[in-house]
Amino acid sequence: MAFDSLSDRLQQALRKVTGRGTLTETDIETMMREVRLSLLEADVNYKVVKDFTNEVKAKALGERVLKSITPGQQVVKIVFEELKRVMGDEAEGLRFKPQGTTIFMLVGLNGTGKTTHAGKLALYCRRKYNKNPLLVAADVYRPAAIDQLVTIGKQLSIPTFEMGTNYTPEEIVKKAIDYAKENKHDLVIIDTAGRFHVNEELMAELRRLKEIAQPDEILLTVDAMTGQDAVNVSQSFHEQLNVTGVILTKLDGDTRGGAALSIRRVTGVPIKFMGLGEKLDQLEVFHPERMASRILGMGDVLTLLEKAQDAINEEEAELMAKKFKNATFDYNDFLKQIKQIRRLGSIKGLLSLIPGLGSQLKNIEIDENQFNHIVAIINSMTEEERHNPDIINASRKQRIARGSGRDISEVNRLTKQFEEMRQMRRKMMNMSPKEMERMMNNLNRPGGQPSTPVSYSKGKGKNKGRRAPWF
Ligand SMILES: Nc1nc2c(ncn2[C@@H]2O[C@H](COP(=O)(O)OP(=O)(O)OP(=O)(O)O)[C@@H](O)[C@H]2O)c(=O)[nH]1
Ligand SMILES: [Mg+2]
Numbered sequence: 001m002a003f004d005s006l007s008d009r010l011q012q013a014l015r016k017v018t019g020r021g022t023l024t025e026t027d028i029e030t031m032m033r034e035v036r037l038s039l040l041e042a043d044v045n046y047k048v049v050k051d052f053t054n055e056v057k058a059k060a061l062g063e064r065v066l067k068s069i070t071p072g073q074q075v076v077k078i079v080f081e082e083l084k085r086v087m088g089d090e091a092e093g094l095r096f097k098p099q100g101t102t103i104f105m106l107v108g109l110n111g112t113g114k115t116t117h118a119g120k121l122a123l124y125c126r127r128k129y130n131k132n133p134l135l136v137a138a139d140v141y142r143p144a145a146i147d148q149l150v151t152i153g154k155q156l157s158i159p160t161f162e163m164g165t166n167y168t169p170e171e172i173v174k175k176a177i178d179y180a181k182e183n184k185h186d187l188v189i190i191d192t193a194g195r196f197h198v199n200e201e202l203m204a205e206l207r208r209l210k211e212i213a214q215p216d217e218i219l220l221t222v223d224a225m226t227g228q229d230a231v232n233v234s235q236s237f238h239e240q241l242n243v244t245g246v247i248l249t250k251l252d253g254d255t256r257g258g259a260a261l262s263i264r265r266v267t268g269v270p271i272k273f274m275g276l277g278e279k280l281d282q283l284e285v286f287h288p289e290r291m292a293s294r295i296l297g298m299g300d301v302l303t304l305l306e307k308a309q310d311a312i313n314e315e316e317a318e319l320m321a322k323k324f325k326n327a328t329f330d331y332n333d334f335l336k337q338i339k340q341i342r343r344l345g346s347i348k349g350l351l352s353l354i355p356g357l358g359s360q361l362k363n364i365e366i367d368e369n370q371f372n373h374i375v376a377i378i379n380s381m382t383e384e385e386r387h388n389p390d391i392i393n394a395s396r397k398q399r400i401a402r403g404s405g406r407d408i409s410e411v412n413r414l415t416k417q418f419e420e421m422r423q424m425r426r427k428m429m430n431m432s433p434k435e436m437e438r439m440m441n442n443l444n445r446p447g448g449q450p451s452t453p454v455s456y457s458k459g460k461g462k463n464k465g466r467r468a469p470w471f
Contacts, residue, residue, distance in 0.1 A: 003257040003295050009038030011297050014079060020072035028060050028075065035079065043227035043258030048086060048265045056082050080292050086261055087288035092245065092270040095216045096129070096187075101180050103188045103213050107206055107241065108221035109233060110194035113249035113275055115145065117221055118191040119152035120275065120283040125187055126158070134185035136176040137162035138169040138209065139193035149191050156280060159185075169193070169205060173213050190215070198236040206241055217244045219272065222259060224251045230259040231266050238267050248286065249275035260291065329422050331378050331386035373406055377414055380404040389418060 013034035017023060032053050039049045059078045096102045104121065106114040122133040135153050137160060139145040146162050153160035161176040173190060180188045190213060195202040210218065220243045222230045237243050246263055251274045264271055271286040378386065380403030385392050392400070392415060401408040 003042070003255075003260075006038055006042035006257050007295050007297050009041065010035060010079070010295060013038060014076050014296070017072040017075050018070070021070050023060075023071040023075065025061065028057060031075065032057050039258075039261070042256040042261070045228065045231050045258070045262035045266055048262045051265070052082055052086060076296070080296055083261075083292035083295060084288045086265050087286075087291055088264045088270050089288055091285050091287045091289075092272055093285075094125070094272065095244065097216055101177065101186055101188055102131075102217075103177065103190070103215040104217045104219060105190045105192065105206075105209065105213055105215040106219050106221060106247075107192050107237060107243070108194055109198070109223075110196050112194065112221040112223045113247070114194060114221050115139070115148050115152065115191050116278065116280070117219075117247050117249060117273075117275060117283070118149065118189045119156060119158075119280050121219075121273075122153075122158045122187070122189050123156050123280050124283055126156075131187040132185050133158055133187040133189055134176065134180045134183070135160040136173065136188060136190040138172050138176075138190050140165045140167065140169055140172070141193050145191075145193070152280065170208055170212055173209055177213060188213075198233060203236075203240045210241060218242065219245050219247050220269070221247045221249050221275075222263065224248050224255040224257065224259050224274075225253055227256060227258045228262075231262045234263050234267050234269065238269055243267075243269050245270055245272035247271075247273045247275060252276040252282070257295070264288075329425055330389060331381060331418070334418060334421075335375065335378050335386075373404070373410060374414055376404040377401075377406055377411055389415070389422070 013031050017027060017031050020027070035056065036049055036053045039052065040046065044052075056075075056078050059082070060075050063074055063078065094104075106118050106121075108114050118135055122131075122135055125131040125133055135149055135158055137146040137149045139149075143165055146164070150160045150162060161172075161179055163172050163175065169192065176190070177188060179185075190209070192206060192209065193202070218241050220234060220237050222234055224230070226233075234243070234246060246267075246269050248260055248263070248271050251257075251260070260271065260274075263269065271288075274284050274286045276282040276284060377400060380400045381392070385396060385400075397408060397411050397415070401411045404411075
């Protein structure tokens with residue numbers, strides 16, 4: 001079976017780390033060396049291997065540590081996702097004309113499976129899309145080639161258009177398309193001739209056929225057994241013809257699988273199908289994700305991914321909750337917060353990090369002393385006052401002002417700000433996730449501040465429509 005040895009080796013390399021609770025950089029290096037070797041041995045293009053291992057390594061070292069899966073499992077997840085990405089992420093479907101006759105053209109080197117896959121595709125499209133296909137024999141260089149397609153057509157009860165070997169492929173294709181339109185075939189599948197090597201003569205003919213047929217899909221059959229070569233050949237065909245998809249054939253054989261992992265990345269052409277045998281129903285849509293999990297031999301890869309995603313969501317939710325939970329926010333928390341902010345650097349530097357605010361800052365002078373004053377004022381409060389801000393009345397304010405050496409107006413400003421902040425936190429706690437999201441989006445708008453005042457939908461009172469204070 002294809003990929004067997006790649007699967008074995010990759011799995012071996014990963015098994016060493018899967019169960020591990022901690023991973024050092026050296027562990028990752030060692031594992032990546034084995035991953036690299038197994039890919040090269042599977043005949044994956046060396047550039048693809050290099051990108052692949054670099055990417056996995058960078059992600060493995062940079063990834064946040066998730067609680068519910070081990071670092072080892074996390075690395076497996078990264079390898080899986082990278083494998084999937086290399087092969088194209090999502091399965092790509094066929095392009096059909098919304099109306100009228102859709103035309104597919106099969107191209108490829110000798111013996112790669114054009115004729116067989118013309119038949120497979122016809123069957124597939126009849127079954128899956130209820131199409132009424134017409135096969136077209138445009139390989140006029142060997143009588144046997146025409147017979148082969150006619151035989152396949154007969155097996156499937158699908159008509160084959162042929163004009164023998166006395167006409168040019170161009171003439172045949174032109175007539176075939178007319179015939180299809182007259183006879184209500186909504187799909188034409190053209191089987192073309194192959195060559196042993198990419199040569200100009202073949203390419204010129206295929207370009208002319210493309211010009212005449214204006215195909216919706218030019219599908220290149222690539223023999224999976226041919227490894228590195230397959231990549232170069234695909235590249236040449238693509239340069240000449242703008243191929244729309246690859247059919248990777250003979251994946252049922254003992255191939256090392258390198259082609260599957262290289263073609264998409266090197267040429268950018270999606271692998272649309274895979275051929276898994278000589279029989280006409282042995283055709284499957286190529287799913288990068290399924291292929292990746294097959295290579296890693298893990299049916300439970302998906303479960304692992306779900307678990308990881310849950311962990312991410314959970315951690316984020318926790319973080320959010322922590323941020324906004326403080327309904328009992330007091331001056332001690334406030335003080336702590338100020339200290340934290342100051343530890344992060346100058347307040348101006350910090351504010352400049354807020355998207356959109358940077359340019360506005362040029363004109364604003366922020367008085368760093370302001371913070372010292374706030375700290376002084378809070379330090380003049382008794383522990384009880386800090387803990388129960390509501391008890392701070394006019395006479396207490398007078399005392400706090402005296403104690404801190406600040407003006408009473410500053411004390412008033414601070415207590416007012418603090419009160420606003422406390423109320424905002426309460427509102428945020430009561431917000432639904434949707435409301436929270438809306439508010440966050442507003443805050444992140446270019447321009448820094450909300451373009452329309454944030455209105456806390458539940459707040460009917462005096463806070464309705466107020467802007468968020470700075471912190
Ligand atoms: N095992 C296996 N054999 C296949 C597959 N596809 C095609 N073959 C076989 O490969 C051989 C060549 O297939 P064709 O369809 O004749 O290839 P072609 O590209 O039309 O070849 P030319 O017309 O000579 O250029 C045949 O014996 C097919 O039965 C596949 O997916 N798996
Ligand atoms: Mg053929």
